[in-house]
Amino acid sequence: KNEVEQSPQNLTAQEGEFITINCSYSVGISALHWLQQHPGGGIVSLFMLSSGKKKHGRLIATINIQEKHSSLHITASHPRDSAVYICAVSSYNTDKLIFGTGTRLQVFP
Amino acid sequence: DVKVTQSSRYLVKRTGEKVFLECVQDMDHENMFWYRQDPGLGLRLIYFSYDVKMKEKGDIPEGYSVSREKKERFSLILESASTNQTSMYLCASSRVFPDIPYEQYFGPGTRLTVT
Numbered sequence: 001k002n003e004v005e006q007s008p009q010n011l012t013a014q015e016g017e018f019i020t021i022n023c024s025y026s027v028g029i030s031a032l033h034w035l036q037q038h039p040g041g042g043i044v045s046l047f048m049l050s051s052g053k054k055k056h057g058r059l060i061a062t063i064n065i066q067e068k069h070s071s072l073h074i075t076a077s078h079p080r081d082s083a084v085y086i087c088a089v090s091s092y093n094t095d096k097l098i099f100g101t102g103t104r105l106q107v108f109p
Numbered sequence: 110d111v112k113v114t115q116s117s118r119y120l121v122k123r124t125g126e127k128v129f130l131e132c133v134q135d136m137d138h139e140n141m142f143w144y145r146q147d148p149g150l151g152l153r154l155i156y157f158s159y160d161v162k163m164k165e166k167g168d169i170p171e172g173y174s175v176s177r178e179k180k181e182r183f184s185l186i187l188e189s190a191s192t193n194q195t196s197m198y199l200c201a202s203s204r205v206f207p208d209i210p211y212e213q214y215f216g217p218g219t220r221l222t223v224t
Contacts, residue, residue: 031210042113043199043215050210086151090210095140095159095203096167097213101151 003027006087006100013107019074021103023087026068033097034061034072035086043086046072077107112136113216115200121222128187130219132200139205141183142213143167143175146197158183159205190223197221 004025013019034046047054047061054061063070087100116131143155154167156175164175176184197220201213
C-alpha cells in the first residue's frame with residue numbers, strides 16, 4: 001500500500017464546477033504539499049501546509065492532521081485548470097518528499 | 110524567482126550509450142534531487158544531494174550515478190542506457206532549514222527515449 005494515496009485518479013468536469021481532490025497518508029508528516037503539473041511541463045508548488053486551511057485565488061487546500069487527510073478544492077473551475085495535481089508529504093527528519101500518483105483533471109468548456 | 114533549468118527538454122539515445130542529464134539552480138539551494146516520472150507510478154526519487162560532493166541513494170538508484178561538484182549543478186548519469194530507462198526525468202532543489210519543511214522547486218523535465 002502506498003504511503004500517500006490520492007483519489008480520484010482521473011476527474012472530468014464542466015467549466016464552472018466545484019472540484020475536490022483528496023489525499024490520505026499513513027506516515028507522520030511535518031508538511032503536506034499540493035503540486036500542479038501541466039501537460040508536457042514542469043511541476044509547480046501550489047501549497048505547503050501543516051495545519052488548517054490555505055487559499056490562493058480559486059484554490060483552497062485543507063488538512064486534517066488527526067485523520068491524516070487533505071483536500072484540494074477548485075472553485076469555478078476553468079479549462080486552464082486542466083493538469084495533473086500531485087499530493088506529497090514531507091516526513092519528519094528528512095528533506096525528501098513522498099508522492100502520491102497524481103490526479104488527472106480535465107475541465108471542458 | 111527561483112529557477113531550475115535542465116539541459117534538454119527531449120533526448121533520444123541508443124541502448125548502451127552513456128547519458129548525462131544536467132540540472133542547474135540559481136537560488137543557492139543546498140538540496141538537489143533527481144526524480145523519474147512514469148505513468149501510474151508517480152515521481153520516484155533516484156538520488157538526492159544535500160551538499161557539494163554529498164549524495165544519498167533514493168528509491169531507484171540502480172543504473173544511475175550522480176555528480177555534484179558545484180552547489181548549483183547536479184548531474185544525473187546513465188552509465189549504459191537501457192530501454193527501461195525511457196522516462197521523464199525531473200530535477201528539483203530546495204533550501205534547508207533545521208526542523209522546518211521547505212518546498213521543492215522543479216525544473217521543466219527531460220523526456221528521455223532510449224531506443
